[in-house]
Amino acid sequence: MIPHNKPTFGIEEEQAALRVIRSGWVAQGCEVEAFENEFCEFIGLPVGHAVAVASGTSALFMALWALQAQGKRVAFPVYTCSSLRHAVAMIGAIEQLVDVSPGTPNIDLQALSQTRADIAIVPHMFGLPLCISNLKDIEIIEDCAQALGASVNDTFVGLQGKLGIFSFYATKLITSGGQGGMVVSKEKALIDAIKDYRQFDCRQDKNKRFNFQMTDLQAAIGREQLYKLPNFLSRRDEIFNLYSQAGLELLDIHSEFKNYLSPVRYRAVLKTPISSTNKIIQSLISMGIKLIIPIEDYELLGDIFFNALMLSKKSVSLPIYPSLTNNEVQYIISNLNELKEYK
Incomplete structure (x- = not known):
């Protein structure tokens, strides 16, 4: 049977995983930091403007959290992955569904502009990029889970809005071993806030956080995939x-x-x-x-x-x-x- 999809692995991913296992450190560490930095270099951001997390869904949740989406109206297309609905529900926002443009898999931007939403999640479905430069008075999260490497006016997707999110699930363009995600932003303060939230343990300030960490084992595989x-x-x-x-x-x-x-x-x-x-x-x-x-x-x-x-x-x-x-x-x-x- 010719499968519909499957990850493409080689000896390099095996060697990367073995390197981490032999190191004795498999949790979040230097491999995760290296993956974040290399991702910034690939997409065209300064080092330090990306944060790796456990999945694409957690990346989306963290992007919403960084924009303080709780109680706000968040618009997203009806034709998309259910993770958008899950993340919006988990943050406690109000969903506003929008149709796609006729004959395309991407959100209808005219309909979106009429929603009066505070935040919009805009996926680039099937790798087909959407120009969102004309959207005003709304904060944009670009969902680039299916579009890593696509560009608008020679700029990679993920950099048009406030934040961009990526998924490294097993069937995506690259995978970090089955699950994984990344959040990027030109605004360093947003990324720093997400990194602080991700660092949930051994903190003295008593702020509520959650474990969305990527492991070094995942990151090592993701680094090899990014290179390829x-x-x-x-x-x-x-x-x-x-x-x-x-x-x-x-x-x-x-x-x-x-x-x-x-x-x-x-x-x-x-x-x-x-x-x-x-x-x-x-x-x-x-x-x-x-x-x-x-x-x-x-x-x-x-x-x-x-x-x-x-x-x-x-x-x-x-x-x-x-x-x-x-x-x-x-x-x-x-x-x-x-x-x-x-x-």
Whole structure:
């Protein structure tokens, strides 16, 4: 079976993990600090402007905490991961759901501007970046869980808003061993506050904190993955282009925006007829190929959002991880092209 997704590991990750195990120190330590600093260098921030945490969800919670979101109105799209709802609920904020723009997986910015929200969480879904420079009078958290390496006007995503958050879950663009996250900001004071919160133990001030720490074992793996990220992204581009050149219609940024938006290929999302999605998935499973609906209709965070519902019913995600071979890509293409359900 060709899986829909899988992490891409090599001997380097094994050696990094072994190095930490042999050191005798596996909790948060020098590897975490090095990962934070290298992440800053990659994304274009001064050293000290990133903080590593246990997961993407905890990164989002900490970003909301840093913006003092409790009791405030927080807007986010209905077409997204449930972790946004969980983090907003945990911080004690008031959720305001927003639809996506027609035919895209990203939040409708015009609808967002009409919510009167205090804070907005803006995901760059499937690696397709969104320019948010025109949003005024609202604090922005960029959710870059699926978009590490994407850019807007030659600036990496995560730097347009107050804070940016990243996920290193097993299926993301890089992984720190299954879980992990990062918060970045151009405002050092926000990062320093999050680091203080993360350092929960052996404190004399009695302030309430929580253990969101990343381990050195995770960070060592994440460092190796970050080093490989440019090659990972290049390989994903190659696979995406093979699909496109074969005539498969994939979700992408509109051609008029390509001069200033640079996506990464986290997902290769195939546009499908509304009645054929499940038939396509089942047909390819019988051929040894795993496809998924990227966000099922039951996973939508609201029931009355037409654009999100249509996207859920008319899209299928194809395999696009770096270790996928060209022969496997051609096998997927040939089997798709033979399906009458896809025609």
